[in-house]
């Protein structure tokens with residue numbers, strides 16, 4: 464191991480010991496030399512986003528498996544959550560990665576196998592052999608599963624992107640979600656000149672709404688039922704921001720149809736429930752695409768008349784290899800703006816934030832752990 468500073472033998476980490484049991488612990492620093500991959504590096508974490516999916520892991524779900532494999536997979540005990548992070552590279556294994564030491568980076572949080580049919584066909588977002596930070600996938604059996612709710616985290620040198628000057632660590636930690644937004648937006652067959660509906664305006668919804676405008680949508684209408692996402696959407700100046708709180712299906716159909724009389728060319732659903740699905744399908748225009756980015760184990764009957772005129776339904780929630788540099792170029796050039804998203808929290812406060820179902824942390828638009 465080649466390092467640019469002395470490293471401690473233990474570190475602080477927030478460990479998901481079992482569903483709904485999150486604890487701040489001192490655990491051994493990640494033994495990257497024992498993992499059998501010379502591309503691994505060690506990153507001193509400067510910022511790590513709290514993702515919506517982290518709350519699902521906390522509750523005992525495994526959304527990665529549901530989205531990527533299309534089935535349930537149990538989580539192992541002792542996961543260190545956290546896959547949206549940025550920091551400084553402080554140790555490498557391979558001489559050819561030595562040039563990365565000391566670099567400020569926003570690392571890709573996963574490594575795909577490169578040899579399965581999905582990887583070979585360029586659909587790396589569906590690789591079943593992905594090794595992933597922040598949940599148990601791909602690490603075999605470990606005492607602790609690596610993630611970035613910790614002072615240090617492993618990453619892959621080949622997936623470490625330098626943070627452009629002018630971007631903070633907090634902004635750079637949003638790269639994972641922005642890469643997802645780019646990929647999901649790209650699955651929506653956004654047609655220049657046609658309006659887009661974004662249901663659910665949390666960070667993913669806000670990012671997708673920004674992405675579809677970058678892709679040439681004529682207008683984007685966003686809906687939500689909570690203050691923070693609605694305020695963030697208004698600040699960003701999206702074409703219409705609809706507060707859906709307390710409104711019936713009929714009222715919402717009327718209100719949203721008035722904003723897109725020909726129907727929406729693309730509808731994105733970050734909620735993934737029955738109500739949002741039925742509403743989205745109802746508002747989808749001819750040849751439109753409805754993208755569900757929050758897959759739940761849920762049966763919903765569909766009247767296929769609603770899918771006439773070449774309407775289609777898709778799901779999407781991971782990014783492919785090429786989406787990350789694409790998103791980074793938009794962040795660097797100001798076509799993605801995330802400055803006003805962030806509320807900072809300390810690592811030691813994270814267990815409390817998760818336990819308080821309706822606390823201030825949960826009401827924030829986007830939490831970022833600062834170290």
Ligand SMILES: [Zn+2]
Pocket residue numbers: 514515516546547639640
């Ligand atoms: Zn995430």
Ligand SMILES: [Zn+2]
Pocket residue numbers: 575576577578579580581582583590591592593
């Ligand atoms: Zn693969």
